[in-house]
Amino acid sequence: MKIYEFEGFPNPAxxxxxxxxxxxxxxxEFVSINVPKGEHQTPEFRAKNPSAAVPLLELEDGTCISECTAITEYLDHMNGDPTLTGKTPKERAKIHMMQRRAEAGLLDAVGTYFHHATPGLGKEIEVYQCSEWGQYQKDVAIKGMRYFDTVLADQDYIAGDKFSMADITAFAGLGFADFAQIAIPEDCANLKNWRARVASRPSLAA
Incomplete structure (x- = not known):
């Protein structure tokens, strides 16, 4: 298998x-696509992923799978023992629900702020920016942090009592927030404690 990525970006992470x-x-096999230099926009890469986004999983038979959720689903079921996307219908539904909330209310919101209200990746990449929309999404991200703080007051992980892809997405969102200089509110002790705890997992510590 090949993973096309740009190391250090939140979604490849x-x-x-x-x-x-x-x-x-x-x-x-990891294949680097230099997004800041526009390599994701080449015809060759767009033929694999029309959305021109990383990461992208390419299987041995040439099948290309984009979107983090879809890639994680594939990886999680490779050995027949899913641990990140849930096993029962209820687990799967809750994980996908919370994963989407972490994506829309935190990771994507931070990304929109970064790409619209800051210089982002530079003028050659950021061909359109709306600062007002970016600033609004910063508020969405902070609201998302407060939401997950309340969720974590009653459970150990984002989607319940087990680590899942929802935790991965939320963790990546907070890392992106650090980079974009959006601080976790001081009173979000549950979220901070969760972050410190999951950061000690081997997969994250690496």
Missing amino acids: RIRIALAEKNLTDQV
């Missing part, structure tokens, strides 16, 4: 964490 959790890292 999500897949690296999932691979480490599943002990699959040594089964993957």
Whole structure:
């Protein structure tokens, strides 16, 4: 398998964490796509992923799978023992629900702020910016942090009592927030404690 990525970006980091959790890292060849230099916009890469986004999983038969959730689903079911996406219908539904909330209310919100209200990746990449929209999404991200703080007051992980892809997404969102200089509110002790605890997992510590 090949993973096309740009190391250090939050979404490729999500897949690296999932691979480490599943002990699959040594089964993957990582192919660097230099997004700041526009390599994701080449016809060759767009033929693999029309959305021109990383990460992208390419299987041995040439099948290409984009979107972190879809890639994680595939990896999680490779050995028939899913641990990141849930086993029962209820677990799967809750994980996917919370994963989407972590994506829309935290990771994507931070990304929108970064790409619209800051210089982002530079003028050659950021061809359109709306500062007002970016600033609004910063508030969405902070609201998302407060939401997850309340969730974590009653359970150990984002989607319940087990570490899942929802935790991976939320963790990546907070890392992106650090980079974009959006601080976790001081009174979000539950979220801070969760972050410190999951950061000690081997897949994240690496």
